[in-house]
Amino acid sequence: xxxxxxxxxxxxxxxxxxxxxxxxxxxxxxxxxxxxxxxxxxxxxxxxxxxxxxxxxxxxxxxxxxxxxxxxxxxxxxxxxxxxxxxxxxxxxxxxxxxxxxxxxxxxxxxxxxxxxxxxxxxxxxxxxxxxxxxxxxxxxxxxxxxxxxxxxxxxxxxxxxxxxxxxxxxxxxxxxxxxxxxxxxxxxxxxxxxxxxxxxxxxxxxxxxxxxxxxxxxxxxxxxxxxxxxxxxxxxxxxxxxxxxxxxxxxxxxxxxxxxxxxxxxxxxxxxxxxxxxxxxxxxxxxxxxxxxxxxxxxxxxxxxxxxxxxxxxxxxxxxxxxxxxxxxxxxxxxxxxxxxxxxxxxxxxxxxxxxxxxxxxxxxxxxxxxxxxxxxxxxxxxxxxxx
Numbered sequence: 001x002x003x004x005x006x007x008x009x010x011x012x013x014x015x016x017x018x019x020x021x022x023x024x025x026x027x028x029x030x031x032x033x034x035x036x037x038x039x040x041x042x043x044x045x046x047x048x049x050x051x052x053x054x055x056x057x058x059x060x061x062x063x064x065x066x067x068x069x070x071x072x073x074x075x076x077x078x079x080x081x082x083x084x085x086x087x088x089x090x091x092x093x094x095x096x097x098x099x100x101x102x103x104x105x106x107x108x109x110x111x112x113x114x115x116x117x118x119x120x121x122x123x124x125x126x127x128x129x130x131x132x133x134x135x136x137x138x139x140x141x142x143x144x145x146x147x148x149x150x151x152x153x154x155x156x157x158x159x160x161x162x163x164x165x166x167x168x169x170x171x172x173x174x175x176x177x178x179x180x181x182x183x184x185x186x187x188x189x190x191x192x193x194x195x196x197x198x199x200x201x202x203x204x205x206x207x208x209x210x211x212x213x214x215x216x217x218x219x220x221x222x223x224x225x226x227x228x229x230x231x232x233x234x235x236x237x238x239x240x241x242x243x244x245x246x247x248x249x250x251x252x253x254x255x256x257x258x259x260x261x262x263x264x265x266x267x268x269x270x271x272x273x274x275x276x277x278x279x280x281x282x283x284x285x286x287x288x289x290x291x292x293x294x295x296x297x298x299x300x301x302x303x304x305x306x307x308x309x310x311x312x313x314x315x316x317x318x319x320x321x322x323x324x325x326x327x328x329x330x331x332x333x334x335x336x337x338x339x340x341x342x343x344x345x346x347x348x349x350x351x352x353x354x355x356x357x358x359x360x361x362x363x364x365x366x367x368x369x370x371x372x373x374x375x376x377x378x379x380x381x382x383x384x385x386x387x388x389x
Contacts, residue, residue: 001123001126002126002128002206002298003120003128003206004128004209005132005142005206005208006132006209007132007135007138007208007211008211008221008240009213009217010134012134012218013277014131014211015036015038015042015046016242016283017209017240018034018131019043019047019290020046020277020284020290021209021295021298022034022127022129023058024290024295024298025127025129025297025298026060026061026062027061028297029061030126030298032126032128033062033063033064033119033124033129034058034062034064035064035129035130035131036064036066036130036131037066037131039108044066046284046285046290047286047290048285048286053066053068065115065119067111067115108133109144114197116130116200117196120199120200135221135224139225139232139349142232145195148194149191149194149195149198150352152187152190152194153191202233205302207234207235207299207303208235209237210225210226211240212241214264215267218241219267219270222239223327224348226327227327227347228349229305230325231344231351233307234305235303235304235305236303237303240275240276240295241264241267243277244278245264246278247261277293277295305324306324307322307323308321308322309358309359310322318365318379319378320375321359322374323344324373325373325374327372328372332347333369335367335376337363337364340360342355359378361380361385362384364377365377365379
């Protein structure tokens with residue numbers, strides 16, 4: 001199954017483009033599911049069909065789904081309270097009733113990740129179109145599975161599973177109850193769920209479609225998004241320039257619309273191969289409007305962001321790790337080696353990545369940014385590198 005993640009700056013029309021993309025794919029015979037976690041039913045408004053907790057048929061071959069974060073959060077809390085009965089009783093804590101529970105910040109994002117995982121595992125569709133939140137939240141959401149798994153491994157590493165057998169003894173010695181079995185089970189279950197989401201995001205059939213209005217603010221947002229997505233090794237399938245005014249709008253440079261059209265033309269020239277979607281003069285509603293937008297079809301090819309390691313041992317005595325970081329600024333780059341991991345900071349974005357096995361036996365020997373690519377030199381550590389016979 002192919003997965004297309006759609007995001008853009010707030011107010012750029014990303015939900016409308018997601019709906020139109022899904023409708024076009026379904027009309028071409030592709031079994032399509034469009035997924036959104038927006039609290040308001042903007043997806044349903046664009047499709048002309050109300051969406052909710054259960055998937056609904058929006059058109060032939062097209063299913064729309066807006067999972068209910070509140071219901072999911074209440075179910076998770078009820079399950080947690082059931083599992084933690086002993087601990088809650090020990091602490092004298094009173095339980096929460098489902099009726100008094102409201103979703104905490106981040107519940108919508110976690111609900112969307114879970115729905116994305118479920119849709120991918122079900123394999124009942126050929127294309128999954130995901131209406132992500134606006135760019136800042138979307139970028140944080142895409143980083144969440146990897147970061148949470150890393151935190152879980154640090155806080156409760158697999159080696160501590162041995163504590164299960166020692167828990168009763170340790171509890172008697174310490175005089176306090178030790179973590180119950182459900183803690184380890186919950187951690188393992190979370191790790192499996194997050195790993196499933198990571199697998200979907202890392203799949204070669206997963207890509208991102210960026211949506212932005214051409215202009216200075218849109219250009220800044222797209223530049224930051226490209227950098228952040230490259231740092232996460234997520235490929236951009238296409239850039240959609242939304243709400244583009246007709247060519248005749250800039251006939252009068254003195255008119256506000258003329259100035260706006262000229263500004264759009266300048267940005268479109270800078271973006272090069274951006275796919276344009278015309279401004280209809282009103283908010284698109286229903287199948288006819290979505291068709292009139294003329295959004296580009298989903299690219300059937302595969303996209304990937306490669307981070308290759310070049311062997312230059314014979315020529316320069318080093319291995320070179322190539323990290324494409326389009327739009328990165330030299331002064332805003334930072335690298336820190338931590339054991340077998342590398343902390344890469346590019347502007348406001350940071351990622352902790354495990355080193356490829358060959359580079360773990362090397363020391364960082366320098367780095368350079370050239371043509372939007374970070375090239376990190378690694379010199380073999382004589383104490384760890386295998387000696388030739």
